[in-house]
């Protein structure tokens with residue numbers, strides 16, 4: 001059993017428990033449930049923004065503890081002030097140390113698009129995402145049979161949520177291309193082996209049709225990588241650990257975005 005299988009087995013039990021503790025009827029009473037969502041697609045294309053989706057991630061199966069004491073309020077606000085385009089919040093507790101309260105807190109203090117970073121396998125979790133104030137959900141191709149992914153995506157869109165589909169290879173990509181997906185994320189980390197390579201994004205970029213916003217995910221630690229990935233058509237860049245391993249993640253994010261902008265300026269002057 002690889003780590004993804006373990007996470008999914010655990011998630012299945014967790015979802016069943018949550019369904020009885022917090023029935024759908026209750027979730028639908030949330031103020032966010034009938035509210036409007038903010039479009040990640042649009043925000044990533046705003047010219048005044050970096051395209052960076054800054055993540056709140058306390059720990060992970062591959063890295064262990066990354067930041068035990070993060071303040072979601074301070075970090076989420078700081079990320080956005082630093083010039084991030086959007087936020088990503090891990091809500092899985094068992095493997096990533098996150099929870100729904102983290103996302104609700106991020107929602108309370110920010111107007112930007114928020115991605116619920118979760119292992120979604122059931123419509124219940126899509127309803128939950130909407131009820132805690134998320135704008136976008138992640139659907140991981142490696143975690144779902146093709147028809148299930150499609151159904152969850154259509155359901156999410158019916159609630160006004162955008163769908164970021166995560167792929168790691170050409171098969172996952174080609175099997176799942178359809179209108180219910182808004183953005184395609186290429187995870188540079190193999191969720192089964194934890195191997196990370198930016199080449200995964202570069203190699204898959206040409207196979208992603210233009211109608212989708214392309215997002216490069218994981219293992220981005222150098223500002224130069226952003227500039228390089230833009231040349232491959234990527235408009236979104238999901239970054240967690242590089243910021244979170246700092247005791248002041250928002251400051252690390254600020255320094256990173258300043259460095260990206262400096263490279264951009266040097267290039268413009270030089271050309």
Ligand SMILES: O=P(O)(O)OC[C@@H](O)[C@@H](O)c1c[nH]c2ccccc12
Pocket residue numbers: 055057117118140166187217218219220238239240241242
């Ligand atoms: O911390 P990193 O290497 O910058 O990665 C962030 C993000 O891409 C990663 O957390 C992630 C990508 N896909 C996921 C699916 C589930 C959990 C986590 C993830």
